Amino acid sequence: MWYHRQLRGNDKENHGLMNVNFSIKDLGNLKYFLGIEVARTDDGVVLSQHKYSMDILSDCGQLGCRPSAFPMEQNLKFYHCPESHKTDASLYRRLIxxxxxxQAMRPDIAYSVNILSQFVSDPRTDHMDVVLRILRYLKSTLGQGIFIPKDGGFNLVGYCDADWLGCPYMRRSRTGYLLLLGGAPVSWKTKKQSVVSRSSAEAEYRAMATTVSEVLWICWLLKYLTVNLEGATPLYCDNEAARHIANNPVFHERTNSR
Known part of the structure; x- marks a missing residue:
C-alpha cells in the first residue's frame, strides 16, 4: 500500500522508486510489445498488429492470396456441416x-471469429473456407489498427446491435457492442445471448442492457483513474421498438414474457 501511494507522484520520482524496489531497465519509448506495434504521430498514437498479421499469412502460405474486401459473406448462416469433409482440426484451432x-486490435473481425470459434471441436472444410476468407481480408487491411487521438477529449459513446436468432441451432441471438472514448475504441464484444429472444425488439433490448452494464463499468474505472467524463454517455441502437421501451419502460406487448 505504501508503494502504491508513492507512485502517485511525478514520473521522475516514480522511475526512481521503481529502480529502488525492482530491477528494471529503461528500453525507451514503446514501439513493439506482444505483437502490438505502437506508432506515435503529431495527432496521437496508432496501435496495430501488422507484423502479427503477416506472420499468420506466412505460416498458412497465404501471402500470395487474393485480397477480400469483407471478412465473410453477408447473411451467411453457419452450420455444423456434417456432409462436408473434415479438415485439419489442429490447424483450425491454431488459426482461431x-x-x-x-481481434484485440481488430474489432472488425470480432463477429466472424466469434462464430467460427463454435466449431473448434469438429471443424469442416466449409468452416476452414471462411477462415481463409478472413485471412484474405487481413491481407487487404494489414495496416488497419486503432488510432488514439491526442486531443480526443473524454466523451464516452456506445453502440450496440443484435443478430436476432443468429444461431441456427440454439435459436439464440448475438449481442455486439462498441464503446468509444474520445473517438477511440476502448471496449468491444460479440457474444451469444443466454436466452432465446422471441422478437427482434427483445434481442435489441438485451443488447442495450449488456452495453449499459459495460458502460457503467467503464465509468467506474475512469472515476477510479480520476478521469472526468464530458457529459452523459449516449447509446445508439438501430431498433425503434427497443428505444421506445428503454425511454418509456411501461407494460408493452413486446415486453410480455407470458
Whole structure:
C-alpha cells in the first residue's frame, strides 16, 4: 500500500522508486510489445498488429492470396456441416486462437471469429473456407489498427446491435457492442445471448442492457483513474421498438414474457 501511494507522484520520482524496489531497465519509448506495434504521430498514437498479421499469412502460405474486401459473406448462416469433409482440426484451432488474439486490435473481425470459434471441436472444410476468407481480408487491411487521438477529449459513446436468432441451432441471438472514448475504441464484444429472444425488439433490448452494464463499468474505472467524463454517455441502437421501451419502460406487448 505504501508503494502504491508513492507512485502517485511525478514520473521522475516514480522511475526512481521503481529502480529502488525492482530491477528494471529503461528500453525507451514503446514501439513493439506482444505483437502490438505502437506508432506515435503529431495527432496521437496508432496501435496495430501488422507484423502479427503477416506472420499468420506466412505460416498458412497465404501471402500470395487474393485480397477480400469483407471478412465473410453477408447473411451467411453457419452450420455444423456434417456432409462436408473434415479438415485439419489442429490447424483450425491454431488459426482461431491466433485470430482471437488478433481481434484485440481488430474489432472488425470480432463477429466472424466469434462464430467460427463454435466449431473448434469438429471443424469442416466449409468452416476452414471462411477462415481463409478472413485471412484474405487481413491481407487487404494489414495496416488497419486503432488510432488514439491526442486531443480526443473524454466523451464516452456506445453502440450496440443484435443478430436476432443468429444461431441456427440454439435459436439464440448475438449481442455486439462498441464503446468509444474520445473517438477511440476502448471496449468491444460479440457474444451469444443466454436466452432465446422471441422478437427482434427483445434481442435489441438485451443488447442495450449488456452495453449499459459495460458502460457503467467503464465509468467506474475512469472515476477510479480520476478521469472526468464530458457529459452523459449516449447509446445508439438501430431498433425503434427497443428505444421506445428503454425511454418509456411501461407494460408493452413486446415486453410480455407470458
Amino acid at each position: 486462437g491466433r485470430l482471437l488474439y488478433l
